[in-house]
Amino acid sequence: xxxxxxxxxxxxxxxxxxxxxxxxxxxxxxxxxxxxxxxxxxxxxxxxxxxxxxxxxxxxxxxxxxxxxxxxxxxxxxxxxxxxxxxxxxxxxxxxxxxxxxxxxxxxxxxxxxxxxxxxxxxxxxxxxxxxxxxxxxxxxxxxxxxxxxxxxxxxxxxxxxxxxxxxxxxxxxxxxxxxxxxxxxxxxxxxxxxxxxxxxxxxxxxxxxxxxxxxxxxxxxxxxxxxxxxxxxxxxxxxxxxxxxxxxxxxxxxxxxxxxxxxxxxxxxxxxxxxxxxxxxxxxxxxxxxxxxxxxxxxxxxxxxxxxxxxxxxxxxxxxxxxxxxxxxxxxxxxxxxxxxxxxxxxxxxxxxxxxxxxxxxxxxxxxxxxxxxxxxxxxxxxxxxxxxxxxxxxxxxxxxxxxxxxxxxxxxxxxxxxxxxxxxxxxxxxxxxxxxxxxxxxxxxxxxxxxxxxxxxxxxxxxxxxxxxxxxxxxxxxxxxxxxxxxxxxxxxxxxxxxxxxxxxxxxxxxxxxxxxxxxxxxxxxxxxxxxxxxxxxxxxxxxxxxxxxxxxxxxxxxxxx
Numbered sequence: 001x002x003x004x005x006x007x008x009x010x011x012x013x014x015x016x017x018x019x020x021x022x023x024x025x026x027x028x029x030x031x032x033x034x035x036x037x038x039x040x041x042x043x044x045x046x047x048x049x050x051x052x053x054x055x056x057x058x059x060x061x062x063x064x065x066x067x068x069x070x071x072x073x074x075x076x077x078x079x080x081x082x083x084x085x086x087x088x089x090x091x092x093x094x095x096x097x098x099x100x101x102x103x104x105x106x107x108x109x110x111x112x113x114x115x116x117x118x119x120x121x122x123x124x125x126x127x128x129x130x131x132x133x134x135x136x137x138x139x140x141x142x143x144x145x146x147x148x149x150x151x152x153x154x155x156x157x158x159x160x161x162x163x164x165x166x167x168x169x170x171x172x173x174x175x176x177x178x179x180x181x182x183x184x185x186x187x188x189x190x191x192x193x194x195x196x197x198x199x200x201x202x203x204x205x206x207x208x209x210x211x212x213x214x215x216x217x218x219x220x221x222x223x224x225x226x227x228x229x230x231x232x233x234x235x236x237x238x239x240x241x242x243x244x245x246x247x248x249x250x251x252x253x254x255x256x257x258x259x260x261x262x263x264x265x266x267x268x269x270x271x272x273x274x275x276x277x278x279x280x281x282x283x284x285x286x287x288x289x290x291x292x293x294x295x296x297x298x299x300x301x302x303x304x305x306x307x308x309x310x311x312x313x314x315x316x317x318x319x320x321x322x323x324x325x326x327x328x329x330x331x332x333x334x335x336x337x338x339x340x341x342x343x344x345x346x347x348x349x350x351x352x353x354x355x356x357x358x359x360x361x362x363x364x365x366x367x368x369x370x371x372x373x374x375x376x377x378x379x380x381x382x383x384x385x386x387x388x389x390x391x392x393x394x395x396x397x398x399x400x401x402x403x404x405x406x407x408x409x410x411x412x413x414x415x416x417x418x419x420x421x422x423x424x425x426x427x428x429x430x431x432x433x434x435x436x437x438x439x440x441x442x443x444x445x446x447x448x449x450x451x452x453x454x455x456x457x458x459x460x461x462x463x464x465x466x467x468x469x470x471x472x473x474x475x476x477x478x479x480x481x482x483x484x485x486x487x488x489x490x491x492x493x494x495x496x497x498x499x500x501x502x503x504x505x506x507x508x509x510x511x512x513x514x515x516x517x518x519x520x521x522x523x524x525x526x527x528x529x530x531x532x533x534x535x536x537x538x539x540x541x542x543x544x545x546x547x548x549x550x551x552x553x554x555x556x557x558x559x560x561x562x563x564x
Contacts, residue, residue: 025047029088031043035180038391065387081146091134093140100263109541116137121342124526125523171400191289195226197436199296217244218243219273220243224482225480246483259536274386305320315361321347354369504531
């Protein structure tokens, strides 16, 4: 959707519309009121009690992974907001609202437009941008804690009445949450991601226990544990496991499709596997996808770099950043001379960006960074892309459950203690099946726990070695990956790869002598995506302004390479 002072300029495919006497509602994704059927019935229930003056508080009752635009018939204002978990991306400028960064960037374009060079360096490092940033200072992502309001010609931001995840108020009833979610899913055809890990198993057990009928599915290569193990779990659920195998022989034809899916703000090749996976769900008649993203906040996943010192008062942000967030940085030799200083100071700038997230202890700080900083950037993009195919939801990222997980005792999160307790209580047979985490179970029975202790220690050692390998050796030690083994070779052979390299050299971003062989696999997709973005703007902005496209392009790229 694109909304300006002139009203709604365009509506993307997949948006639903409904109105009552005081507002018109547009939404996309998975929206529900607990216990009420997801979609229209939940939106109608929300509209029945919501008031324009109380929207910052009322919107908290609408859960899921969605973007909603509400047009008031009384004030003629437009309210744009997303779920409070940050699982859907939408954008704003000073005078417009949009569901798409690309659409808003084209609308706001001028011949003098230039990309923020800091954002360019950050994107080439990560393949995405953190902290609600885009490539333009004038365009930002709507934070999950805010509503963007367009009333006339100006957008203002209004804070939701959202409680902090650190508040010690009575936490949500974990089981009641899923019982109500089951009620909202009852009339839907549900597809659950089921891997060899424990987070998706936890979700499967909960929804199965509360009577949700679903299929299970996974994307990955045959023979890996994430494909073989869930077959055993699916058998106990009494459902088949649908497997989508990665395919890379058609990447040449899919670059444009994947670029648009990523909205120009995410390494487009990160969607080559998951996009087809979601398309296959749709072809099987599914209308909701459920994923286990977010389960890390119920265990010690993001604390591993400090193992076993989980009670320190001071967090080591540098260690966290260089092992968990950016283990493989871009080399300075990638960049042209104007960009070298930005690359050299990049880590220091990012550490400064993390400093406001510091809390009383190391593990509290790491949880804070993982949820508010890392997941809202990475999971938000993945979930938005998934919702462009079919409504998709990550319940374990719901802010109420995140608050619940945050308040768990540290010991309960170690050794997968919380997962063990819940899964064993609801489905003892499923709890005993091995997992992809070193072959351990998720059972809390004494005999199973005794069997798992040594396996757990070995698995922890392997994970620590993998962290070290990524930081020191610049590669992953683990070989059990769902990705196609020829992915990076196939990407490097694309015509777009060499063309992208040349375009970014011409733009003054990359060094004129840089070759594809010198670019690490972790950065090759970012490079192609960034070049595709420049080409996209070149075409769209050139057509919009009816000028000399080549002259405009040269001017824009010149601004890019000389900005500071």
